[in-house]
Amino acid sequence: MKKSGLQDMKRENLRLIMNVILEKETVSRIELSEIIGLSPSTVSSLTSELIEKGWIVENGVTTPTGGRKRIELSVNSSKGYIAILEIGWRRAVLHFLDLALEKKHSVLISDYYITGNELLEQVTHCLREEAENFCNGKLAGIGLLFQEDMSPSDFNVMYSTSLSSASISFCEAVKTQFKVPVMEEYSQVYSFRQIMKKEESTNSAHIEIGKKVFVSITSNGTFLDMTEGKKADMTPFIENTGKKMSADKLSEGIVNLLQMICMMFPIENVYLSGRLDEGDRLAERINGQLKKSDLLKHAVEVKAIKPVINHMETDLGKRVLKKVICEM
Amino acid sequence: MLQGTCIIIAFLVIAAFMMAKKLPTLLALPFLAVVICVIAGVPAVGVNGEGAQIGWLSTVLEAGTVRMGSAIMAVIFGAWLGQLMNKTGVTENIIKKSAELGGDRPLIVTLIMVTAVALLFTTLNGLGSVIMVGTIVLPILISVGVPAISAASIFLMAFAVGLSFNIANWTSFSSIFGLEIDNIKGFEVYMLAVTLIATIILIFVEFKKNGVKFAFSAPVSDQIQTKQLRGTAGGLAMITPLVPIVLVAFLKVPVVPSFLAGIFWILLFTSKSFSKAMNLLVKTCYDGITDAAPAIILMVGIGILYLAVTHAMVKEVLNPFLLAVVPTSKVGYIIFFSILAPLSLYRGPMNLFGLGSGIAALVIGLGTLNPQAVMGAFLSAERIQGCGDPTNTQNVWTANFAEVDVNTITKKLLPYLWTISVIGVIISAFIYF
Numbered sequence: 001m002k003k004s005g006l007q008d009m010k011r012e013n014l015r016l017i018m019n020v021i022l023e024k025e026t027v028s029r030i031e032l033s034e035i036i037g038l039s040p041s042t043v044s045s046l047t048s049e050l051i052e053k054g055w056i057v058e059n060g061v062t063t064p065t066g067g068r069k070r071i072e073l074s075v076n077s078s079k080g081y082i083a084i085l086e087i088g089w090r091r092a093v094l095h096f097l098d099l100a101l102e103k104k105h106s107v108l109i110s111d112y113y114i115t116g117n118e119l120l121e122q123v124t125h126c127l128r129e130e131a132e133n134f135c136n137g138k139l140a141g142i143g144l145l146f147q148e149d150m151s152p153s154d155f156n157v158m159y160s161t162s163l164s165s166a167s168i169s170f171c172e173a174v175k176t177q178f179k180v181p182v183m184e185e186y187s188q189v190y191s192f193r194q195i196m197k198k199e200e201s202t203n204s205a206h207i208e209i210g211k212k213v214f215v216s217i218t219s220n221g222t223f224l225d226m227t228e229g230k231k232a233d234m235t236p237f238i239e240n241t242g243k244k245m246s247a248d249k250l251s252e253g254i255v256n257l258l259q260m261i262c263m264m265f266p267i268e269n270v271y272l273s274g275r276l277d278e279g280d281r282l283a284e285r286i287n288g289q290l291k292k293s294d295l296l297k298h299a300v301e302v303k304a305i306k307p308v309i310n311h312m313e314t315d316l317g318k319r320v321l322k323k324v325i326c327e328m
Numbered sequence: 329m330l331q332g333t334c335i336i337i338a339f340l341v342i343a344a345f346m347m348a349k350k351l352p353t354l355l356a357l358p359f360l361a362v363v364i365c366v367i368a369g370v371p372a373v374g375v376n377g378e379g380a381q382i383g384w385l386s387t388v389l390e391a392g393t394v395r396m397g398s399a400i401m402a403v404i405f406g407a408w409l410g411q412l413m414n415k416t417g418v419t420e421n422i423i424k425k426s427a428e429l430g431g432d433r434p435l436i437v438t439l440i441m442v443t444a445v446a447l448l449f450t451t452l453n454g455l456g457s458v459i460m461v462g463t464i465v466l467p468i469l470i471s472v473g474v475p476a477i478s479a480a481s482i483f484l485m486a487f488a489v490g491l492s493f494n495i496a497n498w499t500s501f502s503s504i505f506g507l508e509i510d511n512i513k514g515f516e517v518y519m520l521a522v523t524l525i526a527t528i529i530l531i532f533v534e535f536k537k538n539g540v541k542f543a544f545s546a547p548v549s550d551q552i553q554t555k556q557l558r559g560t561a562g563g564l565a566m567i568t569p570l571v572p573i574v575l576v577a578f579l580k581v582p583v584v585p586s587f588l589a590g591i592f593w594i595l596l597f598t599s600k601s602f603s604k605a606m607n608l609l610v611k612t613c614y615d616g617i618t619d620a621a622p623a624i625i626l627m628v629g630i631g632i633l634y635l636a637v638t639h640a641m642v643k644e645v646l647n648p649f650l651l652a653v654v655p656t657s658k659v660g661y662i663i664f665f666s667i668l669a670p671l672s673l674y675r676g677p678m679n680l681f682g683l684g685s686g687i688a689a690l691v692i693g694l695g696t697l698n699p700q701a702v703m704g705a706f707l708s709a710e711r712i713q714g715c716g717d718p719t720n721t722q723n724v725w726t727a728n729f730a731e732v733d734v735n736t737i738t739k740k741l742l743p744y745l746w747t748i749s750v751i752g753v754i755i756s757a758f759i760y761f
Contacts, residue, residue: 156618159455159721159724159725161719161723163346163347163349163353163674163675164353164675164721165622165721166454166456166622167621168455168456168459175463176728224607225415225604225608225611232607264603
């Protein structure tokens with residue numbers, strides 16, 4: 001049986017208020033009261049507490065409403081900052097966002113592949129020694145954005161005491177190091193989510209072709225858990241992807257892969273992205289081969305797409321901030 | 329005599345290198361095994377009069393890698409189940425539901441947290457799981473007013489309570505001592521009881537010393553990240569850690585099938601669809617093997633060292649030394665192993681996950697002590713190592729997370745752990761002599 005005390009209820013209400021302000025960007029107390037369904041006096045008392053703690057500010061914008069002035073509230077951008085670490089094979093970049101989710105600065109951590117331990121060391125140095133030069137307040141949360149064909153296990157950290165050692169995920173190591181909320185996201189999943197918003201496809205597969213070949217599957221609009229988080233490494237099904245392959249071999253490999261996937265999942269649309277020279281022609285060729293296949297019991301359409309990567313850091317930053325609010 | 333002296337010197341030198349952090353354990357054990365064989369005059373390649381292999385390349389290095397095979401498999405399957413518990417939200421739910429049960433009473437919250445942590449670590453293994461559990465439990469303990477150093481110490485003691493009933497560990501001990509799992513269980517029951525009592529005493533002492541009397545409730549929020557397990561299925565999923573224990577300890581089912589039953593059980597009560605369950609099964613298997621990797625490679629080293637010290641030619645050289653040192657009377661046994669128990673720290677000679685495995689094999693090989701008495705002595709010493717060794721990854725991580733000094737935790741826990749060891753040795757003396 002859950003025991004919800006007054007403290008818990010108050011904490012929950014504070015979170016609700018923070019979430020609404022985050023979504024709306026600016027909002028008045030009376031609007032907050034209407035949206036959340038709490039009395040104006042309760043909202044007023046809770047917002048005063050949040051102002052006192054520095055989470056929100058009265059941003060000075062006043063709107064006259066029938067003779068009375070309405071003061072807008074917004075997240076206090078200088079209360080702290082969020083760090084988004086973008087991790088790819090060739091580079092790692094640390095972006096700094098204030099709590100209003102405005103990007104303040106980016107630092108190139110490395111322009112070549114480095115191990116999890118090296119990455120952790122350099123990120124720690126940057127956050128502890130340099131962050132204060134371009135951000136106010138304390139580190140509030142961290143987002144890890146794994147790019148393209150990266151896998152979080154490529155950056156596992158060796159936690160060693162010299163006599164004993166264990167391999168832990170980069171996320172666990174970052175949590176241990178900074179003791180702030182940490183979120184992981186994959187750019188592939190992110191861009192796929194953007195495509196799904198546009199295409200309204202609920203049962204689909206996304207094949208990312210790069211040094212490795214990863215597949216993500218959505219069923220009824222939900223990402224399925226797979227062997228690498230929200231994606232699975234299917235490289236062995238498409239031979240020799242490290243080298244340049246002929247279009248014939250590549251399409252043949254993808255067709256084989258799709259036949260297998262479609263036997264297990266009710267896929268309607270397939271999206272191809274990654275290192276594709278002529279994505280549309282490849283999709284056309286695959287569609288042609290799939291039509292001839294007698295293994296498929298339903299129609300599947302293959303499209304080549306370019307990942308939507310705009311505002312990825314901001315989007316992840318927002319989700320990190322929500323997690324920070326959740327744990328405040 | 330010269331050979332024996334050289335082997336003991338080699339033992340001491342390599343132990344010193346390990347303790348000075350110059351040589352990792354996973355290298356030290358096979359290296360020591362080869363050095364012992366070379367000094368004892370075991371040929372690299374050779375056959376005896378009956379045509380059987382006696383060379384250390386095949387009988388020690390090759391055979392040693394699979395000597396602990398069953399223990400390695402138990403660790404892998406245990407880690408697989410552990411990963412499933414973490415990924416399905418069972419671990420998190422057990423802790424959070426327990427914290428809710430405690431309400432706003434710090435002592436009750438702490439006692440329930442200890443129970444939850446102990447229950448979880450009967451199945452969980454590896455630093456990943458310690459992090460998973462620790463990141464939830466430590467903030468809860470600290471938030472109810474338990475000082476950070478006390479919270480870290482209580483958490484590690486609770487971990488040690490669970491560890492005494494960790495059946496993957498039982499299999500390792502069974503391989504090291506050449507005893508049945510039932511024998512290991514028979515003694516670990518006492519260790520569980522003694523460690524639990526010591527943990528409760530630690531909690532009361534810490535609460536009294538620090539005057540813990542804060543009464544606000546623990547911050548158990550329904551965070552968006554938490555997978556909520558509800559209803560009968562959720563309740564049944566949360567008893568997953570008990571499934572392998574009940575099967576092994578009470579129904580005498582072998583260890584790996586018991587873990588498989590646990591895996592089946594948790595999937596049955598947490599899965600929403602067959603395809604999702606299969607995906608999760610594969611992913612957690614791979615992640616579990618990664619979690620178990622340090623233990624696996626350590627066990628390969630233990631197996632090699634075991635076969636080195638039990639090689640007929642090595643035993644011949646070392647037996648006279650050991651006969652002079654190892655006690656044969658009950659009182660001598662109690663005094664000898666009680667005093668030496670702290671040598672399990674820093675991967676010392678009483679540490680079963682280090683040189684201790686070889687020494688235990690040597691002592692059993694002498695034939696002057698009942699193998700179960702040797703097991704009792706070493707498992708008692710293992711209590712000190714399990715949660716008191718400042719070189720354990722779990723100790724360093726806990727200290728780091730709670731922002732306290734790892735050596736302070738060892739100093740705080742050592743009186744309790746040494747007492748547990750002494751009691752363990754006394755119990756062992758009375759039931760196995």
